Amino acid sequence: SPALGIGMVGYAFMGATHSHAWRTVGHVFDLPMRPVMAAIGGRDADAVRAAAARHGWAAAETDWRALVDRDDVQLVDVCTPGDSHAEIAVAALEAGKHVLCEKPLANSVAEAEAMAAAAERAAARGQVAMVGFNYRRVPAVAYARRLIADGKVGTIRHVRVTYLQDWLVDPDFPLTWRLKREYAGSGALGDLGAHAVDLAQYLAGELLVGVSALTETFVRDRPELDGASSGLSGSGSARRGPVTVDDAALFTGRLTSGALASFEATRMASGRKNALRLEVNGERGSLAFDLERLNELSFHDHTESAESAGFRRILVTEPGHPYLEAWWPPGHALGYEHTFTHQARDLVVGIAEGAAPAPSFADGLQVQRVLAAVEESAEKNAVYTPVPS
Amino acid sequence: SPALGIGMVGYAFMGATHSHAWRTVGHVFDLPMRPVMAAIGGRDADAVRAAAARHGWAAAETDWRALVDRDDVQLVDVCTPGDSHAEIAVAALEAGKHVLCEKPLANSVAEAEAMAAAAERAAARGQVAMVGFNYRRVPAVAYARRLIADGKVGTIRHVRVTYLQDWLVDPDFPLTWRLKREYAGSGALGDLGAHAVDLAQYLAGELLVGVSALTETFVRDRPELDGASSGLSGSGSARRGPVTVDDAALFTGRLTSGALASFEATRMASGRKNALRLEVNGERGSLAFDLERLNELSFHDHTESAESAGFRRILVTEPGHPYLEAWWPPGHALGYEHTFTHQARDLVVGIAEGAAPAPSFADGLQVQRVLAAVEESAEKNAVYTPVPS
Amino acid sequence: SPALGIGMVGYAFMGATHSHAWRTVGHVFDLPMRPVMAAIGGRDADAVRAAAARHGWAAAETDWRALVDRDDVQLVDVCTPGDSHAEIAVAALEAGKHVLCEKPLANSVAEAEAMAAAAERAAARGQVAMVGFNYRRVPAVAYARRLIADGKVGTIRHVRVTYLQDWLVDPDFPLTWRLKREYAGSGALGDLGAHAVDLAQYLAGELLVGVSALTETFVRDRPELDGASSGLSGSGSARRGPVTVDDAALFTGRLTSGALASFEATRMASGRKNALRLEVNGERGSLAFDLERLNELSFHDHTESAESAGFRRILVTEPGHPYLEAWWPPGHALGYEHTFTHQARDLVVGIAEGAAPAPSFADGLQVQRVLAAVEESAEKNAVYTPVPS
């Protein structure tokens, strides 16, 4: 099968997960194209060379523009902090490359609009652009979507999503880039809330039409970072600087159909490590999911007799479940990184077929609009704020 | 020990639970006074006589005023729908009786204010008044409060409470009194949300200072009731009438300390039967509870090492847990009705000692003010609405 | 409805649970006879009088023979330690009384045979005898039996039951009567294993045909009891005496159909308070239950598609579930003591109808034979030992 050269920008947490996916996907799935890990890009020459060696990239570039321009790169995978997404992705699209961009799509609606417009222009040229809401590709989540699409939940009344983490509970956790508005755009909202919004809309097959929000920054200053950070960690110095993003965001909203939705995103929920919890209640059934138990889906069939009904724990590891035929026998758990491998699989298939897999840049823009409406509502005393369509 | 004559008004669901409590409490706890089930009141003579026989009351009255005036009644237990709480409770207090009143305290803030004022006057005469937020007396909830009071949770950042039921999912469930504003005051909000608000404030030891809310009535009309209903059930006729209360209420808010709180009350969450779920996250620890597993409390101690920390499932059935010394050996579950027995125990002790146990009518009034602020916010596009203090 | 006078012998843990049941059953269920708590018997005059007052019995007797002979007693409820079951129960049956006897039926097969023979003679005179395997009347267990009887599990392959407690982990827990062979017959085996065996056979609708067993007494001596003990507790002195019963019993066996069964009974499983866990696996489905969550039943329907199948958590609180119509709305939990109330209900109905409800004394005898085979196997190097039929 033909090669698909990949150039990835960024080599921190997301760089590691995407590298794993590119190394693995061709050995697990039957693909119409053969991913080739052509080059990795990053500003620090030593670090990017080390990352290339560690993660299995053939070459390293210190200038993302050079990486985008490489002839052996057909797909640019953007794993940088949000403030550079727009510039890199638009340039790559304009250079004729396919693009995979980490979420949230951008740090502002304006950037996201530019990106979606570039993607639309590129689509006309046969290019594919995708935003990395990887949790859509947890098999249990994809199967939940299938059940909803098949009518097993019926008319939806409620969607509730909490995404709870606890790595900011300690007031002396240092000021990494994720805590600065200029790099991260927002805090728990963009980091966790973006996933929550995307999943709520994806599962329901509906959009949010308006939101009401409260946000809070509980710890207003933190130790300035002492040297580089990687992933979610870092060590702090004695000097403290201001946290310029939210620690937590709570919002409620209405979906197209009139269903009610509630959201909570926080990095201050002690004991909750990665508690992305989804619940959908409909007239015919309900679904529940917790990312901390990502191989399981809870499903209640409300059409059963009252006596025998109950939430069933489906172990989403059967060959008939999404993505599972390529993996292990029933009951053998998948992990977090598989979501990126599945994303890579669908993207490669999409590129081969000339059809961009969801979520598109337009989907990413729409999520960005929801996040902006959340921030606007929070600034305006929680007043219900429409999401522009 | 001296007798304490009890007169109860109402004989539906709450009448049954309170009767059970009065029959049982003296056989389980060492009490300073001996409860005597003197009389039960209700408008339908046959029904109230049958209820007296069934539930173990010595006499039956068809006029609640006659019941209140009985010399053998020192405590009036109000188990009627919310629209008659104020009239009965105030009359009983003014007649010199102690009063236990089911929740929510009233159907309006004005009524609740009158009741709290009457209770305050009565307190000066040595009378006791209590509102029946029975879930405070689930042993696991009372123990959670003890842990918070002991500092095990530290500064609270988040409180989240959902109270989910599903008995209104069927659009042909009939129009019982709980679906009519004139009797019930509100819908899921007053029925379930009142518990949620009381528990959030009780556990945190803080008050809500403001709220932002969305409410919804998904099923706008339902079959008119064909004859009498009891408890939560009833059978419907072909004629349909308007539902005049909310099916669901979502609200967020801020507590005195600045903590964020989120609430969801609904009777439309298919598969959730009695899912009153509480979670409190603090700097030093977190607690979680689900009424569907009422013998369990989850506690995370955030001061432990990261490696050995985790939410522990405490089976709240040890002799050292609240109320448990009077019951069975460890591991032997209690049920729903025990909360009423515990409430009765604390009330009898309070009467004997001349000290009203919490929650007082003033506490009930404050919850009513929160509910009113929720309704006001919902009417005003979810704008953040202060709770008067 | 006619009165049914009850005389109960014993006033410790089981005396309290049975008293609660007799006080409550007539107020919850529609009964064909009216239980009257006529008299309670016990050797210590002061203690038995106090128990009568506490638990609501009209009279107290210090001689069980006098209690049995009372004209106002038609049903004798035997709640003493196992060593006196046979004598009291046989005398009561021969005196023409109905008998309810706590489990295990006796401390030896010979005693149990005499009791079963007496019950058979009494049955010919219209008397009813029942053994108190109360856990059959947990609604979830009764519903599990219904599902199996309805064919939802199909041909059974495996039954596994563990009954784990931890109140003997502390080597200084004192030598109460339950640790002495002369009173208790055996240790975890008779106390916990008897329930396990009864439930396995009840659920499967099959009998054990043979067993292989290991037993162990981990703590061979314990502090002699300093004064009286009650329930499971007591305080110890400095002097230690020998534990003459097992701390734990593990056994495997075969059921009539060829299914395999495994059992574990122990009071040394730290952290397990009352973990009576049942699982049945059949060709068409599986069931699982844990007494620590007694309102729940897990059911897997193996005839569903592999994708949508899973163990569903049924909250056994629906009006259509066994015993539930008399209690609270869906989702409102029952507790441990309800099992005794249900047992009392079925017994009263059985007496009124002249038909002994299961489990009969013959059933109790059969369980005793299993326990004897377990002990015999344990003495004979675990060799597979048939259960006489």
Add this chain to the structure above:
Amino acid sequence: SPALGIGMVGYAFMGATHSHAWRTVGHVFDLPMRPVMAAIGGRDADAVRAAAARHGWAAAETDWRALVDRDDVQLVDVCTPGDSHAEIAVAALEAGKHVLCEKPLANSVAEAEAMAAAAERAAARGQVAMVGFNYRRVPAVAYARRLIADGKVGTIRHVRVTYLQDWLVDPDFPLTWRLKREYAGSGALGDLGAHAVDLAQYLAGELLVGVSALTETFVRDRPELDGASSGLSGSGSARRGPVTVDDAALFTGRLTSGALASFEATRMASGRKNALRLEVNGERGSLAFDLERLNELSFHDHTESAESAGFRRILVTEPGHPYLEAWWPPGHALGYEHTFTHQARDLVVGIAEGAAPAPSFADGLQVQRVLAAVEESAEKNAVYTPVPS
């Protein structure tokens, strides 16, 4: 770092998992040697070439002897059915190669003895041999071992392990090699029971000294295989042949310290997909684990106060947990295949350091002796059968 050439024999289920491990381990862990996937071996030329391409092996061999003899192979990884383990592993050891051999080590004690002897001779030459009990390297299991070694469980009283699957419930599942004694040695016993025994002994840090067992083959004949099978699946023909291994094995035993152990291995437990459940109860604490939730460990600290004690759910995803520092942030789940990557990591380190990581071939032999004692006991009416040391 120096290369470590690997030659793997077998390319079915275990071939896929081992290949994934070898592809991944060097990109995740800092290794003292660089694994090179030199060659894969299998009898069918087309199939083995396809497997080489699919799984990333540089070369393919149809004769395992040729693979063993390759100069670029220093480590032979044996992933064939059990009947060829001994021949290949001994030959590889005698050819001077390091060996990793899938479990169970062999199909008989005699074979295992020969392998252990060969490993011992090879060790004297600096070669490393390891048996693939991969579940020791689930982080939660490795952490459980650490807690026990640190004294957090104290004197062990009980170990119970069930390993339940359901892929043989359907009586028309075909006769794959795992159902034939000549290839598989035994059935659920060797496939699942071997893991159970290894883990029980590994966690406890003790050996089984004797066992008592029942085994059963519920479905005595099954459809002959129609063509090749892969992994656990295959399609059957109309002709049926005899199942010559056990469907289920139940056994109890005693550990060195006198603790009791119970085991159940079955492939007939409908609804249980991969339920390897471990529980250890000790004087100071208890641990519980379920492979279906492999990122979690339950730990009860019995030294805490009775009120605050409970099984805590530890999410074993912290950087301080075994193997986790190399992976993702807290709360990001690992999966089944990670166990093989961890095994590969420890093996490479062991080879570099000249120290064989546990479990050794001697450990594998000891497990084989337990399995043989189980089969002997099952043939001798379950009589307690010592495990030779």
